[in-house]
Amino acid sequence: MDPVTMVGLDIGATKMLGVAATPDGDVLAEVLATTPVGGEEVVAAAASVVAELRRRTGEALDGTVGVGIPGLVDAGRGALKHAVNLGVDAEWFPIGDLLAARVGAKVAVDNDVNAAALGVAKITGHDDLVYLSLGTGLAAASILDGRLRRGVRGAAGEIGHIPVDPAGRKCQCGQVGCLETAASGSAIAEAWPVTGTPPAQAVFDAAADGDLRAVAVRDEFAARVADAVRVVALTVDPETVVLGGGVAQVGDRLRVAVAHALAEQAADSPFLRSLDLPGRLELVPLDVPVAALGAALLAEEPR
Ligand SMILES: [Zn+2]
Missing domain, CATH: 3.30.420.40 (ATPase, nucleotide binding domain)
Structure with a gap:
C-alpha cells in the first residue's frame, strides 16, 4: 500500500464526489454519490464514499481526509454553518469531528471555493x-x-x-x-x-x-x-x-x-x-475534478 495516497471530498448541494489521488494530483479512484439533506445524513453519506474509495483502491487511506463544502467554514475547528442547501443553518455544525469519528482518520474541512482554488493551483502550477x-x-x-x-x-x-x-x-x-x-x-x-x-x-x-x-x-x-x-x-x-x-x-x-x-x-x-x-x-481545467483534488490537498494546508 501507498501511505501517501490523498483523499478529498467535494460535497455539493446535490452531489458529492470523492477522489483518491497521488500527491502529484493523479486521480486513482473516483466515487460519486447523492448529497442528502441534514448534517448527520451528509456525514453518513461522506463516510460511505470514503469506505468505497478504500474498497476500490485496496488501501487503508488513513491519512487526512479533506472536505470542501459550501457554507461558512471555521477551518480551525472543522465546523460549518450557513449551508442552507445541506440543512445546516445558524448553528455551528462540527462536521470535521463527526466525520473523523466515522472514518477513523483526521479530517480537514474548508469551503468548496477555497478547495477548488487549491486544486487549480496544483493542476496549473x-x-x-x-x-x-x-x-x-x-x-x-x-x-x-x-x-x-x-x-x-x-x-x-x-x-x-x-x-x-x-x-x-x-x-x-x-x-x-x-x-x-x-x-x-x-x-x-x-x-x-x-x-x-x-x-x-x-x-x-x-x-x-x-x-x-x-x-x-x-x-x-x-x-x-x-x-x-x-x-x-x-x-x-x-x-x-x-x-x-x-x-x-x-x-x-x-x-x-x-x-x-x-x-x-x-x-x-x-x-x-x-x-x-x-x-x-x-x-478552469474542465477535465480534472479540481474541487475534490483540492479538498485532498487541504491535508497539507495550515489551519
Ligand atoms: Zn448579497
Whole structure:
C-alpha cells in the first residue's frame, strides 16, 4: 500500500464526489454519490464514499481526509454553518469531528471555493491566483504567494456580496444590488429561463446562433463578471484570474466573452489597459475534478 495516497471530498448541494489521488494530483479512484439533506445524513453519506474509495483502491487511506463544502467554514475547528442547501443553518455544525469519528482518520474541512482554488493551483502550477466561482452565486478564493487567504472570519473572497448597484435587486444576503445578482448562474437563469439545458449553455448557444437577445444577455453577464475580475485584480493584483464554477462548463467561450468585456472596459483607460487583465484570464481545467483534488490537498494546508 501507498501511505501517501490523498483523499478529498467535494460535497455539493446535490452531489458529492470523492477522489483518491497521488500527491502529484493523479486521480486513482473516483466515487460519486447523492448529497442528502441534514448534517448527520451528509456525514453518513461522506463516510460511505470514503469506505468505497478504500474498497476500490485496496488501501487503508488513513491519512487526512479533506472536505470542501459550501457554507461558512471555521477551518480551525472543522465546523460549518450557513449551508442552507445541506440543512445546516445558524448553528455551528462540527462536521470535521463527526466525520473523523466515522472514518477513523483526521479530517480537514474548508469551503468548496477555497478547495477548488487549491486544486487549480496544483493542476496549473500557478501559485498566485484568484479563482472566481461562477455558480448559483459568485465567490472568489485567493492563493497569494502560494498561500491560501481565508480571512479572520473565513469571509475572504465573498465578493458576490459587494454592493455595486444601489438601484439593483435585493440579494438573499439582505443587501441590495450585490455583484452576484448580476454575475452568477442565477442571474443568467433569471434573464434566460429554460428547462432541460443549463441556462448558461442555452444563452451561449443561442448567442452563437445569432439570437440578438441572447447576445445581449451573454454580453451583460460577461460585463458583470468582468467587473468582478476588476475588483479582485485591483485588490490583490494576482498573476492569474481563473474562471470556474458551474457556468465554466460552457467552455473557453466564457473566457473569450469576459476577456472581450475587459478590453471594452479598458478602452478609455490607459491605466486599466496597462494591467492586461484579458491576458491574465484563464478557464478552469474542465477535465480534472479540481474541487475534490483540492479538498485532498487541504491535508497539507495550515489551519
Ligand atoms: Zn448579497
